[in-house]
Amino acid sequence: MKHITSYAHIKHRRLTANGSLIFDGSSSGSLPEFLTDAYRAQGMSYPKYHKMDTLCKLGMLCMEAAVKESGMLTEYPLDKIAIVLANAASSMDTDRVHQASISDKAAYFPSPAVFVYTLPNIVIGEIAIKYKITGENAFFVSECFDAGLLLNYLEALFHGETQAAVCGWVEADGDAAEAFIFLVEKSNKSSNFKPLNQEAITELYNQ
């Protein structure tokens, strides 16, 4: 029986994990400030974070919050943990930055440090690097959060080598910034956790 064993949200500039508030940046500041303050609030020390684009920062913050309250990374082989993420805007937030750097021929400065983030799955890569997770990868792009698609694909993965998964929705598009990460485990001794099904995923997403 597969269970959702931990989850975290970033919504309206509030970072929560398993329903508890970790950092509230909702009443003040810009999105970049929130991304820095929430990083500090979690006591993270990962200098690479500061080079990342908004999409990756949202994913990293949410992953850190979800995984902190979970034993997943020590209980499962890291090559059996999958990362499956989705969003609606792909890498549009950074696409616009790269496009702006090449639109004006008089100020033509495309940068590899920007261009590399013009792929949505880079957030999967960043999570994989930080937590040394090497299992299955997939990034889906859908108009809105699609619990059915994620559930179907998780079920298919668990049918194979996968024993645990990092799954969720990470969206960055201008001022719109949102993330939801949930961890799924193939076998867990505790019965306190939610069984993996579409209703559970949807309910947690809407929290």
Next chain:
Amino acid sequence: MVFTSYSNIISPLGFTSQENYQAIRAGKTGVQNMVLPFSKEPFCVASIGEAEFEKQISKVRGASAHTRLEALSILSIGDVLAQSGIDPADRRTLLIYSTTKGNIDILEGRYPSIPSERAYLPAFAKHLQDYFKFAHTPVVVSNACISGLLAVIIAKRFIEQGTYDNVIVCGGDILSEFTISGFKSFNAMSAEPSRPFDANRTGINLGEAVATLLVTNKKELSAPYHTEIVSGASANDANHISGPSRTGEGLLQALQNTLKDQSTEDVGFISAHGTATPFNDEMESIAFERAGLSGIPLNSLKGYYGHTLGAAGVLETALSLEAMKHQELVRSEGYAAKGVSGNIRVIESHQPKSYSAFIKTASGFGGCNAAALFRRTINHIDR
């Protein structure tokens, strides 16, 4: 069992899989130095010629309502639907679209009369759904350069799960100033036709293509290639976002999971990723050697098509299916002298060969890797 069925390839070398295969057999390549609409500087790329594009596109209903990628995708998906007789409105049929950048040329302001929201991938996919009246919202996979092969693997998984009977996998990306300027900023672009695995390789050529492959559980639809998708896997290097693992960890893991419990005795060749960047090809050679695949001949098709990004995995699978159908090995274009440290055997000339399986691999930014094994379901050889 999950089978490959009808396919289509739209590229500088033709508008069907058969045309593409014949062009390659005749020694043609789609890569050339040319000046693109957005630049005065010539680039070495594989671009679909405007005259041929206009001619083909006139077949598409309401041609001016579509972007370049939409029009090419409509032609490619339409060809596979026509060949297979599959009804897109059937609830057991799904479209999976694989792309890295979709309608990225909308950001360049290329289509004043097309709503700019179609730069978003879900709106792009919805446009294709509406055109063909697919029963389901298409699933979009955007996972860098493994997108196409991953989409084929995902199709197999959804069918095995019982969610669908038929999955049309379409992969596409166009040439754009966006991607060319980006790869150029990485100093990854070669000024001449690329030379995968060669000692004198200097980087990639970008290419544009759309390719479609029907994946099905219906044996009667397996006739084009009589081939099963045996297994497939993806894996992450967990090493670097824009450079591959020096030791090929992710690709090795993807290969090991794909080949678990499988014999490789009947594998005729490996269709490698082979972008012709120094690091990528070196990494692949090491992974293949570590996976114990040094004895299997190998090619990269990037010398014919350039790197077609989200299309590559679908295109190269379809072309490899054509090669296996003809019981031939395809020369790895651009290769002359071995320039990687891993022990590999690059295919130096087109040649007949009797075999019944091939391995396809892909690797990409974000440290992602994928592999899949394809095997014939009959012994009959229709040379």
